Amino acid sequence: MLRTRMRVSLAAVAAAGAVAVGIPLSVTATASAAAECAAPWSASAVYTGGKTASHNGKNWLAKWWTQNETPGSSNVWQDQGACGGGPGGPGPDPTCPAAPDWEAGRTYAAGSIVTYRPNNRQYRAKHENPGYDPIVSTWYWEPYVCNDNPQPSPSPTPTPSPSDPTGRFVPSEAQFNQMFPNRNSFYTYKGLTDALSAYPAFANTGSETIKKQEFSAFLANINHETGGLVHIVEQNTANYPHYCDANQPYGCPAGQAAYYGRGPIQLSWNFNYKAAGDALGINLLADPFLVERDPAVAWKTALWYWNTQNGPGTMTAHDAMVNSRGFGETIRSINGALECNGRNPAQVQSRVNSYQRFTQLVGTTPGSNLTC
Secondary structure (H helix, E strand, O other): OOOOOOOOOOOOOOOOOOOOOOOOOOOOOOOOOOOOOEEEEEOEEEEEEOOOEOOOOOOEEEEEEEEEEOOOOOOEEEEEEEEEEEOOEEEOOOOOOOOOOOOOOOEEEOOOOOOOOOOOEEEEOOOOOOOOOOOOOOOOOOEEEOOOOOOOOOOOOOOOOOOOOOOOOOHHHHHHHHHOEEEEEOOOOHHHHHHHHHOOOOOOOHHHHHHHHHHHHHHHHHHHOOOOOOOOOOHHHHHHHOOOOOOOOOOOOOOOOOOOEEEOOOOOHHHHHHHHHHHHOOOOOOHHHHHHHHHHHHHHHHHHHHHHHOOOOOOOOOHHHHHOOHHHHHHHHHHHHHHOOOOOOHHHHHHHHHHHHHHHHOOOOOOOOOOO
């Protein structure tokens, strides 16, 4: 819920389904002779720093994020030496797409494919689980053979929205659905794309990488604020009467308890409804309920805050991303008074996890300065 003096996250809301992914890093390693082969390299797979793949009888280590760069043809890959199978037999079918290594404690959605390194075989999650062992928790996992169970095609490369031909990056609807699989039907993809025209510079400034990073950062913070786009209004109704600042000259014409948190950014307080409405050309002071009735208006209020408000920070979240100040500065602009400088590291990490997952999904790197 937004304040000009302080902004407080919903206590009842946590980021839903956030999955930590590898952060690009500089690594050095050596491989012993006759090491077991990693999963075969796939041109369609995304590899983050520290991930391995086998190609032409060798293991290769990714130094940073890469996709469609053949091992041996680019300095992104580090030669780890010859390999010769693994303790579990021949391992995954070399014609199958590479799958990420299973990690204990990492949340996996139903349908996720992983490579289990102890036996060098692939498994598919039958049910969502918080990183249970594939060979122990057989209710959650099943062996996976891609020739018997074809993997779905990867999401298509995102293209600009048909309604926005300016070159802005917009995630595809399929990617949006992957990001928010349990979202409330109120939060429509069309509502999001319809709202974009209100702020032409959003996800449309700088390089393609910066554009993708900004949209991912925006959606990652939204994910945290609404529990995965589940909540439309603030859940703690006891707070409702407190969001009317009667000292404002315009007062609270919609009623003292009418300015509670709503929408993707959980807009709250009468002065924020007044400022957002004035900027968007909508009388939200008189009708704050419009934010919970109209998906495009709801998304516009989130974009208003992102692009124009510093909050507890020193810059807008938009400026933080387009000037490469890092995802951590967007957290500071949204809820820095309660989460930054070591105040609530778990909440910060929840946002970071979502951001890393979303940037990987749209095919870019998260950049540096992820926390605040």
